[in-house]
Amino acid sequence: MKRGILLIALISLLSPLASMGEGRYYAVSLSLFPYLSIPHYEDEIAVRTSGGGEASIGALGYRTGPYDVSLEMRYRGTTASIPHGFYRARGFDSFGLDLRFAYQLKEKLALSATLGSEINFYRKVDHAFASFSASIGGEYLLAQNPTYRLSLTFPLTVHLRKEITTVQTAVGLRYQLFPAKGGR
């Protein structure tokens, strides 16, 4: 935690808050979330709780004015649910592709939306399934200069599985690098 704060402070100090990054960019996002599964089948309890983390990498991002769009590859790891009763939800790993849109509402606040699909592999058993994801959320700009932007993200994601609908409320960081603005 301390290291994270130190990193943000360092970036803020070293980065003159100049004009926002523009043009093509690369992005890395990391987030953590509780994962609440609402089953479409009869279960012992109405909602099962798991946790997880997500990392995405975007090589195809473009930002112009308040608009921002990118195509990103995503890994999501979800744990097995909290043990309760005679069943528990299985944990799994997901590999997906997202199309992300963002709109800068204010100087430091942006709204983002993501649509994506993924292939999921149960971690312990050799089974796989396809699913879709949609998210909407806010992004608070922590630091920026012409080369990069660092934002705090808080997306609300709905994971649409065939037998389960889930809600994720994540908190994360997003780093965007604008290579076209670098150099002399």
Added chain:
Amino acid sequence: MKRAILPLATLILLILLSGCELFIEKPEAGKVYAILVALDYTYSIQDTLTGTLPDARELNRAWEAVTAKAQGEKEYHGYLFLQEGGTTTTTKTVTIGNTAPVNTFPTKANLLKAFENLESIATPNDLIIFTYSGHGSPLGELLLAEEGEKTNDNVAASTFLEALSQVPGRKLMILDTCYSGLSIPESGASHSTLLNNNISKWYKKYWDSSRYTKPEVFVLTASTDTKSYEEEITNEHRHGLFTFALLDALGWKHPHDDYASIPLASLPIPPAAKESILSADSLYTYVKDYKSTNKWIKYFSSFSQGQHPMVSGGALDMVLFTF
């Protein structure tokens, strides 16, 4: 910004706290009933299997030991249905609860009668285990005995899945037989990656009309659509490769001179248990990892890479015991 953060933080907190697991009382585990079937086929034209009877007998003891260590009622009832040697009949019977005695010769009729009797005494919190050690066919059939006959009765595993699904409680079916993976009902929401599947099938499954329901019976098998094997462990003591690993997962001891003389209290909490929970997945994972380590090769010279265990798919894992 402050105005935006406050409602968001409240929403996150509310969703975090809504985890049902924290507020709903956990059900208490009930009794454990096991029906263990094994045939050595000495009487028939099938290849003789001398590891099957030790499979059933030692699993019976191992499950009893596990039940004694687990939380819950600690009451175990194991019923052995064995075909041994050249005989094609037996006078042995078992009494399941207060029901009429059932002959233990492993025929379709006797086993279905046993399930019927279980249906009348089991409760939703009980655990019902059915194990089968014997030959299987590429059609997903179990090769059972026929009373007074030297031929086999090929019975679809689905016959027993349906019968078991009528019994109240959690049900685990364990099949140590060739082609046993073909007996696992297809999940309504996921595909096995061990069988012939690909990404287009996974997406097709998402949109098709099949539905996932909580499995009435969890199935754990020795192989996929391939053969499964048995081998000698110590002098003339044989087991199915899968059951040998399963016994180890349950904390059973090998090598031993007399399986009946092992004090059950001396056995450990099953090493396959994770976070104090023994589940269908933890057994599966243990057996699968066992296959990939030299533990398996240590005992089995003719280890086959082709044999791979399988388990029921879908969103849920079934908890068998909590310690």
